[in-house]
Amino acid sequence: MKKIFLIWGIGMCLACPIPAAELCHEFDDNANMITVDCVTGERIITQADIDRENRAKEEAIRQQKALEQKQNEEKQRQQQAEQKRQEKMRKQRQQEQRKLNNQKMRRQAAEGKRVQIDGKDYYLYEKPVRSQTSGIRSGDWMISLAGGGGAYLKAPIDTGYGITDMKGTRNGGFWSASLSGMKFINSYFGIGLAVETNQHLDASSNISFYAAGEGGRIKPSIKTYNFMLLGRVNLNPAHAARLYIPFGIGYAAIKEKRSSELYHWYPYYVEARTDNYSDSSLSYFGGIGLEFDLTECVSLGLEGRYNKFSYKKQPFSYANGLLKVNVKF
Numbered sequence: 001m002k003k004i005f006l007i008w009g010i011g012m013c014l015a016c017p018i019p020a021a022e023l024c025h026e027f028d029d030n031a032n033m034i035t036v037d038c039v040t041g042e043r044i045i046t047q048a049d050i051d052r053e054n055r056a057k058e059e060a061i062r063q064q065k066a067l068e069q070k071q072n073e074e075k076q077r078q079q080q081a082e083q084k085r086q087e088k089m090r091k092q093r094q095q096e097q098r099k100l101n102n103q104k105m106r107r108q109a110a111e112g113k114r115v116q117i118d119g120k121d122y123y124l125y126e127k128p129v130r131s132q133t134s135g136i137r138s139g140d141w142m143i144s145l146a147g148g149g150g151a152y153l154k155a156p157i158d159t160g161y162g163i164t165d166m167k168g169t170r171n172g173g174f175w176s177a178s179l180s181g182m183k184f185i186n187s188y189f190g191i192g193l194a195v196e197t198n199q200h201l202d203a204s205s206n207i208s209f210y211a212a213g214e215g216g217r218i219k220p221s222i223k224t225y226n227f228m229l230l231g232r233v234n235l236n237p238a239h240a241a242r243l244y245i246p247f248g249i250g251y252a253a254i255k256e257k258r259s260s261e262l263y264h265w266y267p268y269y270v271e272a273r274t275d276n277y278s279d280s281s282l283s284y285f286g287g288i289g290l291e292f293d294l295t296e297c298v299s300l301g302l303e304g305r306y307n308k309f310s311y312k313k314q315p316f317s318y319a320n321g322l323l324k325v326n327v328k329f
Contacts, residue, residue, distance in 0.1 A: 135293075136237040136328075138186045143327045146178040146303070150198070150320025158312060159218050174200040174222075176320045180230055187237035194248065196226040198320070216262040224309065225253045226283050240293040245286070252283035252309045283309040291326060299326045 024038040035044045151174070156163045175198075182192030200222040228250035235243045256277040263270055285308070291301030301324035308317045 135239055136184055136187050136190075136234050136242065138184060140184045141329050142182045142184070142190070142192075143329075144178070144180045144182070144301075144324050146180070146322040146324040147176065148320055148322040149175045150305075150307075150318050152316065152318045153306075154315060154317045155222075156314040156316075157218075157220050158314070163314070164218075174198050174318075174320075176322060178322065180228075182230060182232060184234075188234050190230075190232045190234075192230040192232075194226075194228045194230050194250075196228060198224045198226075198318070216260060218261075219259045221257045221259075222311070223255045223257075224283075225255075227251045228283070228285075242291050244289050244291070246289050246303060246305070247284075247286045249282070249284040252281045254279045254281065254309070254311050256311075277312075279311050281310040283307065289324075291324065297328050299328065300324065301326060 023044065024036050026036055027033055034049065035046050036042060037044060154165065156165050176196065177199075178194055178196040180192055180194035180196075182190045184190035200220075228248040230246065230248045232247075233245045235245070256279075258275045258277065260273050260275070261270060262273075285305045287303055287305035289301055289303035291299045293299045303322045303324055305320055305322070306317070307320065308315065310316065
């Protein structure tokens, strides 16, 4: 009988449903929301907890990789900076060594070499070594300021009463100025740019003419502004006194101021007027020059040029001479 009651009791217990645990939400020490059993307080691992943990691990791995990449980049920058510093020090040592070698060679040349011939002492002297910075070298830059004057070789002006050549008129000269910069591709050849001007003396040319019933005088004054591409060939670039051939081509803007006095005979009266004209043209020149080094960076030069351009479809040519001050660096 007891066995029957025991079996009945066990069956009733198995048939009764087990109450489900009640879930509560709390926060852990890292402020993450977790799930716990409200009765026992034990933590229950949910899928959301697993996903959050996986995301945290991935974020930690990403941050570690970013930190390692940043450290590698900083290391590369430090290595590059160290390489530049080493290269700079190497160049400085080379410059100092060249300077010491030049000083040693000049000192030995000045002291002379002692030799004995037939028991007698003799001293052999060498020519001092030329400074490495004199003359023209590849890569040098030169800035030049020039001024001078010239005269027309051919300057036909259409007066309206025929064409008259200004070269035969009184005081047909002008003054010139130039500013240029040039880089030497090698010691023999350089290219550069220049801005130049030729200013004809105001009212310097007096052209007289006579026609039926009238006559007069015309005083033209011409100014040119040239923008040139320059070239230069050095014939002896290593010397302190250098001979060279300059040449150039570019654009010329021509301005003319013309003062006129017209005499009308019947009836007689004088008409005075001033007219302004302008034109533009291709301009080019060639010449020869000589310059002298004053210091390692400064030199003086003399340059003669033959120039051509066109004004109102008439060919103009002139010769001018320039005194130049050059700064080399």
